[in-house]
Amino acid sequence: MVVKERDTVYLKGKKNSFFIKAEKGKVFSTHKGNINLDEIIGKPYGSIVKTHIGVEFVILKPTLFEIIMHGIKRQTQIIYPKDSAYIALRLGLTDGMKVLESGVGSGALSIVMANAVKPTGRIYAFEKNEEYIPQAYENIKLANLEKYVEIKHQSLEEPLPEEEFDAGFIDVREPWPYIKNIKNALKSGAPVGFLLPTTNQVSMLLNELKKHDFLDLDVVELLERHYKPVPDRLRPEDRMVAHTGYLVFARKGF
Numbered sequence: 001m002v003v004k005e006r007d008t009v010y011l012k013g014k015k016n017s018f019f020i021k022a023e024k025g026k027v028f029s030t031h032k033g034n035i036n037l038d039e040i041i042g043k044p045y046g047s048i049v050k051t052h053i054g055v056e057f058v059i060l061k062p063t064l065f066e067i068i069m070h071g072i073k074r075q076t077q078i079i080y081p082k083d084s085a086y087i088a089l090r091l092g093l094t095d096g097m098k099v100l101e102s103g104v105g106s107g108a109l110s111i112v113m114a115n116a117v118k119p120t121g122r123i124y125a126f127e128k129n130e131e132y133i134p135q136a137y138e139n140i141k142l143a144n145l146e147k148y149v150e151i152k153h154q155s156l157e158e159p160l161p162e163e164e165f166d167a168g169f170i171d172v173r174e175p176w177p178y179i180k181n182i183k184n185a186l187k188s189g190a191p192v193g194f195l196l197p198t199t200n201q202v203s204m205l206l207n208e209l210k211k212h213d214f215l216d217l218d219v220v221e222l223l224e225r226h227y228k229p230v231p232d233r234l235r236p237e238d239r240m241v242a243h244t245g246y247l248v249f250a251r252k253g254f
């Protein structure tokens with residue numbers, strides 16, 4: 001596989017790594033010298049490119065995991081791959097689905113959901129804070145998924161399109177006032193998920209979901225532990241991200 005124009009490329013050096021778009025006629029500057037991007041277009045992934053002072057980088061095709069963890073700019077808390085990959089399965093995301101998302105934040109979850117519903121599905125993301133939208137689009141573009149995400153500057157306080165969405169995911173601090181609006185926007189039986197950082201928020205949400213006859217309520221927390229990759233002294237890393245959020249899933253009832 002060779003690098004095509006506008007591919008996102010992961011340049012990995014011994015000390016530094018960069019995510020860049022392979023654009024014709026552009027020069028990428030690092031503190032270890034410049035790389036003429038025309039030089040990398042057409043090169044096979046896995047080959048080496050040198051800066052003008054001879055520092056080497058290997059040209060890698062980034063995975064979505066690498067783009068989310070190391071490539072995108074975070075302007076809000078993001079949903080991490082350990083949660084977003086699971087969310088995609090729990091919502092049953094597949095080609096052709098129309099998915100409601102709110103808020104968009106940095107677009108980390110939009111990337112995973114867009115990848116799951118492409119090429120004919122779409123993510124419709126509603127974001128209250130206009131200033132987050134341009135960077136969220138930039139992040140989604142880094143994953144080359146911008147064709148599959150529409151971001152609208154709109155709060156969940158305002159009415160959503162009715163009975164429109166096959167699934168939904170809501171990541172806003174206080175979703176419970178908007179449950180009626182969210183319910184109206186989902187098709188009958190559609191799966192929906194929420195992420196909340198604290199248990200008292202989960203209780204508030206559960207009460208509201210019950211009040212609105214949602215079915216199959218489920219609360220889950222996913223823990224991820226990394227290990228030091230040292231064969232003779234294999235043991236967990238000293239530090240771990242012990243808590244990201246609680247996931248709540250349900251289906252729209254009737």
Ligand SMILES: C[S@@+](CC[C@H](N)C(=O)[O-])C[C@H]1O[C@@H](n2cnc3c(N)ncnc32)[C@H](O)[C@@H]1O
Nearest residue numbers: 078079103105106107108109128155156171172
């Ligand atoms: C934690 S961030 C979402 C992060 C996102 N899931 C990601 O993975 O990058 C929460 C977002 O919800 C937005 N938000 C908060 N209240 C909202 C509301 N009532 N309607 C729409 N968006 C809202 C915030 O502006 C913020 O961008």
